[in-house]
Amino acid sequence: MQKYKHSVSLDVEKCKGCTTCLKRCPTEAIRIRDAHAKINPARCIDCGECIKVCPHKAKRAVHDTLADMKEYKITVALPAPALYGQFDNLTSIDYVVDGLYKLGFDYVYEVACAAEIVSAYTRTYLSRPDIIKPVISSACPAVVRMINMNFPYLKDHIMPILPPVEVAAKNARDIVRERHPEVDSSDIGIFFISPCPAKVSYVKNGFAGNRNNIDRVISVRDVYFELLDVMSRTENPTESAKSGMIGIGWASTGGESSAVFNDKYLAADGIENCVRVLEQIENEGFSGLEFIELNACNGGCVGGAMTVTNAYIAQARLNSLKRYLPVSPNRPDTSEIPDFMFTDENVVYDTTEPLSDDRATAMRMMGDIERITKTLPGIDCGSCGAPTCMAFAEDIVKNETNADECTIIMRELFHESLDLRKAVSEKLAGSTNSTNKNNAAK
Ligand code: SF4
Ligand code: SF4
Secondary structure, eight states, X not given: OOOOOOSEXXXXXXXOOOSHHHHHOTTOOEEEETTEEEEOTTTXXXXXXXXXXXXXXXXXXXXXXGGGGGGOSEEEEEEOGGGGGGSTTOOOTHHHHHHHHHTTOSEEOOHHHHHHHHHHHHHHHHTOTTSOSSEEOOOOHHHXXXXXXXXXXXXXXXXXXXXXXXXXXXXXXXXXXXXXXXSOGGGEEEEEEEXXXXXXXXXXXXXXXXXXXXXXXXXXXXXXXXXXXXHHTOSSOOSOOOOOHHHHHTTSTTHHHHTTOOSOEEEEESHHHHHHXXXXXXXXXXXXXXXXXXXXXXXXXXXXXXXXXXXXXXXHHHHHHHTTSOSOSOOOOOSSOOGGGBOOTTOOOOOOOXXXXXXXXXXXXXXXXXXXXXXXXXXXXXXXXXXXXXXXXXXXXXXXXXXXGOHHHHHHHHHHHHHHHHHHHHHXXXXXXXXXXXXXXX
């Protein structure tokens, strides 16, 4: 089985074991062991929440760099729409696209253009009578991985149409191959400028199946700092941006849903809210809803861990940029959805982490976890190195930790032993005094 490649990693030297990340991880993937955080790769969904909250900058996203451009004869930049929201006083997207050319890219294909194509096909898809509703957007890979891990019954609700970045990469490669038939496909480097580590993992693990057209993933943050300098020297950029309001709208929560032109939708952001929505759909369904957009990051992709600007400031900037754009200049013929727009059916995330492969043993272990949990304080303080008392009980049953790591219980035992010692001392002192009195009376 192919090993999952994570993009979130820990710098052990910087980690103070403070437990901040432990408490915010939505999948309970983090433990504190030997005074440092440790990420369980089977549980991590690369949402980047721990990168955002670590006060010591000990967590980071691993991604490619602009220097990798020299490995290709022709390079293409795929800027995520969130990139445009990073710049203050930006009056036109042309400055950003023009700046990417000046950084050395031979072509730029905006992911926002592909987002408009995906929105158009989504409208067609939602009109089909044979689909399971509500349809859940597949655009946020952290949410899709969360569904695969914790909500397997909702898998069939996930939109089977390729996400915009994949469509952008395919279209970009087709264009370059047509213009440069003399260049081998392996010499064309498609660089996705990503706002978050979840999308890095999406690419690095080949979740688009055999048709993966993205070669490198670089961060919005890195490109932002390079672009600042180039853009500050540009007075009249060439008019090269091709995206419209709908495409740019995908950068923040609600943008994808509003492009569906159907008011039976729900849009939520922040991983905790996403989990609540998924729980509700799994438990009670959501009658009347046709489309659900969930973004792991607050504010949507503009809130990704590889961006620079506050999500809500970026969102406000995008709103003012959108005002002067056409609605959707990238509209395909949507009478039929072409086959290449669908994901491979056999692409699945490997997320299983059973207690035991043996069913009877797993059941016994579950019973032990419940029993031990009842004996724990139930305050989920994290001082044992696990996020909750139940997670701690599970770690004990799996022999990954010892019960004496619970500082609350150890403190109680310590006080009990002090009380006992005090009682024994008092008793001993009492009997010594009465012996002394008796001796004195003699
Ligand atoms: S937040 Fe997590 S990674 Fe950062 S110092 Fe605290 S324990 Fe370590
Ligand atoms: S990236 Fe998300 S899921 Fe992974 S360890 Fe960090 S907070 Fe947990």
